[in-house]
Amino acid sequence: MKERFLTINCIVRKHQIEKTRTDFEGDDETELHDTGSVERLAKIIRDGFPEARITWALSWCALIDASDRYRRIRALLGEYMKVHGDDVTFIPGGYFANRYNTREQVNRDVSDAFRIIEHEFGHKPRSLVAGFLSAANIKHAREQEGVIGVQGNIWSQFSVDNMDGDGSICYPYYPSTQHFCKPAQGKADFIDCLNFDGWTVDFHQARLVGCRSARKNSRMGVGPIETLKNLGRAKGLAEMQATTTAHYEASHDHNPFTWITNNIEVALVKQVPAIDDITSWLSWMRERWPDVQCPALADLAGKIRSRFPDNGGLAYELHQAGSGIGVSRRGVEITWHMNQRFRLGIERGRHGGPKVFDYTRYDRDYAEPTGVGQRNWSLMGEINQKRTRKQDKPVKPGQLAGWQSIQVEIERV
Incomplete structure (x- = not known):
């Protein structure tokens, strides 16, 4: 295999953290979402990586909102599916569904959201973006909804935002029914759905606890908040490049494939002044490693599954x-x-x-x-x-x- 992969998942939501269908935390981000912001983010990505296939994950409120604002956003994403081969799926619970919901409720949210997506977009998702997601919910997504890949762990996250989940491996694996961070050990605990990280982080920074300052931030890596926003253009881009090089160059010969991933919220288009430098990062990546592929999350899951069934x-x-x-x-x-x-x-x-x-x-x-x-x-x-x-x-x-x-x-x- 020895291939280099990149996945980009873009998040469309109404509230910063939609804990449940009706309970929210953080800012109301409605004004940060419109077709202009979605178009700009898509352009930023494809100006640097023209063949990129983006996975767009919509929150519950973004899926059901009947306003012109969100109907137009969903229509635009439908066009991206047809023109660019992008994918559309669901994100439950604002990255932290199991903190605020029973497993049974999360299952209902996933299944109901998939019905809405099927009706509006004419396709059933094969992937799910979730931040953290319990083993039982990953199992439900696979067995009841046919999902083959879940962004279901945030590698090394501890004392950051609303949920902790350190302990997993940072590359794709089939999770155990015991714990979403644990790779399955055999048939008895095997969930036939790959579990993916959400953001590639710098292994040195990842040893920290929490986010103490712009310089001491355990989430620093390729995410635009911790780099382009907190460090500025030059140093932020340098950190993104250093983290990328660790995988595509230093680690490449030691692995069946190497992989970088990034979850990017649409709201950041209006919140991060240097957001356009994502184009610079992607252009640099393509020039240095022309073989990098950027499939949708579900397509990468399918490719890995075809070679590694366990x-x-x-x-x-x-x-x-x-x-x-x-x-x-x-x-x-x-x-x-x-x-x-x-x-x-x-x-x-x-x-x-x-x-x-x-x-x-x-x-x-x-x-x-x-x-x-x-x-x-x-x-x-x-x-x-x-x-x-x-x-x-x-x-x-x-x-x-x-x-x-x-x-x-x-x-x-």
Whole structure:
């Protein structure tokens, strides 16, 4: 395979966080949404990547709003489907559906939204954009609605916005029925639907907790808020390029494919002055790696599924050198090994030699929260990169229990 992929999901909504069908949090973003903003965002993307196939995800309110404003937006997206091969799907709960709804209600929201999309757009979605989504809801989307790919985890997010969910691997995997962050271990816990990250982030910044400042932000990577808005044009673009290079260049030879992804809210067109530099990022990407493909999320899911029917062959080795931006120090390199059995993060380049800063086994039993209202859905292993527990202090590889057998597992996969 050895291909390079990019996915771009654009979010159309009425409220910043639509917790339920009728309860909202944050700003009313109606005035930030019109056909002009949608057209501008599509142009920004396709000026840099003409063949891009965008996945447009509409919130519940954006789907049912009968005003001219939203009817025209939906009509425009229908045209993009015909002309560019774009896709249209649903986003439940403003990225955090399970924080505010029972699993049964989320299932109803997904199924009802899909009926609306089928009626208005004449097609049934095969993907779902969700931020975080519980295993039970991913299973429902697959078995009842035919979804083959869900953007259902936000890799490394912790103490940011309204929900936490660190603990997964950052490339596509088939989730376990036990926990959406856990790759399925076999037929007994297998959900036949790929789970995708929402934003590619810088591995160095991702070790932080929360967003302390523009410089110390755990979500920094390719997202326009943390880069172009918070850092400005030059430094923001440099951070986007450094994160992209880590995958398409430093990690490319070690993986069956490499992948960058970005969720971009339409509201940002009027909120981020440097939003046009997404074009610069994409143009630079295309010039440096002409083979990059930008399929819709569902199409990428189909392509991966055709080669990898389960997690057995999905073993990833990812590298990122320090960029000098934010907390990313030049001369320091992070390596991640991520596979069906575990994820392992190693830092090299500081005094004292290599250190293991994350070790999370997946061949253990885990459980998601059961009730509504719980913020933290993280899957915490033996050592977690966020260092929120005493046991999370990085250790030398030889001090990690079972290190020799871990090395054997890495070589085997």
